[in-house]
Amino acid sequence: MASEISNTVLTAENLSIGYPSKKGDTVIAEGLNFALRKGELIGLVGSNGIGKSTLLRTLSATQPALKGDIILNGSTISETTSLQRATQLSLVLTEAPASKNLTVLELISLGRQPHTSWMGRLTSLDIAKINEAIEATDVAKLKHKNCYELSDGQLQRVYIARALAQDTPVIILDEPTTHLDLYHRAYILKLLKKLAVEKQKTILFSTHEIDIAIQLADTMMVMTKKSVAIDEPCKLIEQGKFDALFPPETIHFDKNTGRFSVKN
Template identity: 55%
Template structure:
């Protein structure tokens, strides 16, 4: 069982949205180092908006975001890039780069103005290639990769950035079941073995229940957060879908279509 002892991310009474339109409000949760946390909920409930807000891509509407016990808005963009890495659903514009070149971009926050890679930079790149089983693909162009391979490269780049917090928006989209499990198992290992705190949005609720240390349910009301088993016991997953269509089986941690 993983041990957690250092607070990395603290969210207090957060409201998110666009301009004056609130998408979700009264969000509260805390993540410690080495935690893998999934954010689940139906479409339109604010999962991607939350991730973009935590990543500094759009402003919060109200509330507090603390990263390593420091308010998020107190970070400069260069300092934030050393504490936080983000993998969004948009495909990278640099798909003509090789796998190794794209992963090396994760070291930009640490290189000099010429972008010269130090010995430490190269070690981080090698460790990232190794962790996500990409060494044999290092010289392949990214546009030649399958969806699953490219997703591993993008997560590997985030690992090479060597931040305490990694945010991922739908990292298993368009992947088959094998590659969904592969990516999430790799994220779990990255969190537990390298003591990275990883927060990701997902529709793979059953996989998240099995692999995550914590889950945040964006439900449009109370936004329950906690250990997956506790959330099951408290019947929070039951409210995700209309019971006449889908029922949650607490014994197996899975959903069944109502007949």
């Protein structure tokens, strides 16, 4: 128990997520309690529109929680500054940035902004972190290309490299395999798994690649309209949590293989 507590990096306590308004809050999910640990790859799955992106934005403090607390490395995230959060958590979103005219090296170097002086000068440590990120994501051959010249799969690796260069304990990615073919979807998720283990990062990602996530993730979060179930993939399978994701008359989940199939 003590080792689990010491390895905990991000905790949600009685968390409610959604959208506030004058007419009343729109609650997406409530009463969430979970802990994410160091060196783990965590997959967040659920049907379209269920609120996965809302949860990730709330956990990264880009959107306020309706209720409850998020504790990041011992500090309540709502009470930290944006600069403090940027040294603890990096975020990779699906939206195309306005930075595709940058070279790969320039984009990855932006990950060091929270650590540089007001003049933005890179120290030897900054350069070392950038080079480590380039090596870990295998983009050395691309570093002098402009980002608009890259394929979707290559660009996704560059975004991950930028997050690695930021050198935060937690990395959150919103659907990092969107628009990729099967090979590159598997490649990106295997890369995230490798980085979680080798760099001892806590990596949380949302995905529609449930079959692959079941095989690679240490922990999974299954989000439905009624709840968010969090556990090891094998235990969630035993509990029948994946069966609740899609209409049973259309999609069948095979507990033996951990795969979904379309019913005839």
